């Protein structure tokens with residue numbers, strides 16, 4: 291019996307087999323056992339692995355205790371309480387995870403030696419002491435940069451509000467089911483929002499700084515783009531949970547669609563919207579700091595400058611101020627959100 | 632004169648569910664028509680087809696001599712504005728006062744901008760206060776709808792419907808979520824509107840005791856088809872079993 295599920299199961303076994311073989315050869319054998327620094331790479335290697343994986347997948351297909359794919363797709367259901375030893379597919383899954391772990395350690399260059407080397411420890415001691423004894427002579431400069439960051443985040447949130455608000459109605463499934471045209475508009479809106487949201491604000495900052503020049507404006511625009519899409523998603527999810535009764539009642543009075551939305555939908559969502567918006571401002575302050583690191587202005591940029599000059603006492607002060615701001619924003623936004631619930 | 636004529640109305644939902652099959656009936660001006668039937672028999676669907684919240688699949692609906700099944704946009708909204716609707720769960724706008732809720736009954740007559748800004752005219756406000764008085768809620772104007780009791784909420788929704796100055800009132804199980812005493816009081820408001828203001832009423836009901844007390848005429852739906860037409864007195868034991876099934880026992884609300 292060949293159906294969609296069995297095909298998926300075979301593909302999973304095939305991919306898992308190919309992956310395990312490739313990692314075993316390229317990382318465990320070449321890098322760790324042979325210690326080859328610049329290993330040759332040819333596309334034949336993954337192709338060969340894929341071939342072996344395909345063979346393994348087909349073999350395992352007839353041998354279901356071994357097939358991870360069959361188990362995942364729910365085709366093979368072992369009796370409850372089956373001993374571990376009789377479930378080879380579990381060992382195979384664990385093997386794949388262990389291989390990934392080993393490869394991960396290798397690629398992130400985990401080195402106990404460097405972590406505990408004498409010069410390394412000495413450097414750590416110096417920097418931690420410097421960070422712990424911040425230089426307060428740049429306090430004013432830091433404060434102004436921090437204010438810049440907070441306002442930048444605020445403006446980004448405010449500018450994004452009307453766009454997110456407007457878009458959220460088009461991204462709410464329950465409002466967009468009238469006919470094919472609206473359903474299509476819903477799908478398109480969702481798609482654009484998802485694609486835009488999958489691009490990190492940091493990347494937006496880099497792109498936009500080419501457009502409007504490096505500085506707070508680029509950072510603000512980047513935050514704005516990100517806020518619009520993430521708020522639109524949060525808002526629209528809120529709209530999807532409303533009670534449709536009031537909406538139906540407004541339709542029944544002969545109200546125009548805009549009036550239906552205004553009276554039938556908005557009163558039900560306004561408080562959650564406000565709460566999300568404040569939360570977003572809080573998040574934007576943190577993001578503005580990170581965006582500052584790539585030249586988006588504010589306290590992040592200041593941090594970057596002093597770090598570049600290796601002035602660790604100054605960096606210590608900036609870090610302290612950032613921690614303070616994040617804590618204050620976090621605390622007050624939580625309090626405000628609680629109050630308006 | 633017939634205010635409403637429904638001719639071989641069919642309704643099939645997009646999921647294929649056939650909710651109404653060949654439903655035809657007339658409603659004369661001033662009647663209190665009650666629709667009965669088991670839950671799922673198509674009562675709510677029927678009311679929602681009349682004010683076009685749901686589009687009919689085929690058949691004709693003639694309101695005051697005008698065929699309304701094809702209406703769109705502004706015309707459709709005008710039709711709806713002449714037909715008040717009362718719901719089982721009241722469907723008031725939460726977080727808004729009773730006053731604002733009653734005022735939403737005039738949305739069809741107010742400009743979009745004005746209504747979004749909440750700028751209702753003096754006349755509309757006076758009228759709203761009047762309607763609130765009719766349902767005996769004077770003094771509750773500024774109470775938030777969600778802070779009122781069930782019976783009070785239903786009365787606000789009646790005032791909202793009155794604000795439309797309706798020619799026809801559709802009530803979809805208006806007392807199904809109220810206790811017996813409150814049920815009777817709400818039904819009495821509907822009766823008053825019907826008798827004193829001359830508004831034609833079509834009302835879905837569950838309890839036969841209420842049907843007997845308030846209906847001038849009854850139709851019964853079963854599986855989307857009309858299986859009974861007549862006066863409340865004509866609902867005999869046999870008819871009752873036909874409509875509600877062999878095992879049904881009549882319970883009453885006093």
Ligand SMILES: Nc1ncnc2c1ncn2[C@@H]1O[C@H](COP(=O)(O)OP(=O)(O)O)[C@@H](O)[C@H]1O
Nearest residue numbers: 644646648650669670671672673674675676677
């Ligand atoms: N929006 C809908 N989509 C699909 N089927 C529906 C919908 N609303 C009601 N139905 C179906 O139509 C039939 C009649 O429902 P309804 O008119 O609500 O009956 P009643 O009000 O008498 O309980 C039921 O079988 C119900 O499941």
Ligand SMILES: [Mg+2]
Nearest residue numbers: 674675676804
């Ligand atoms: Mg119903």
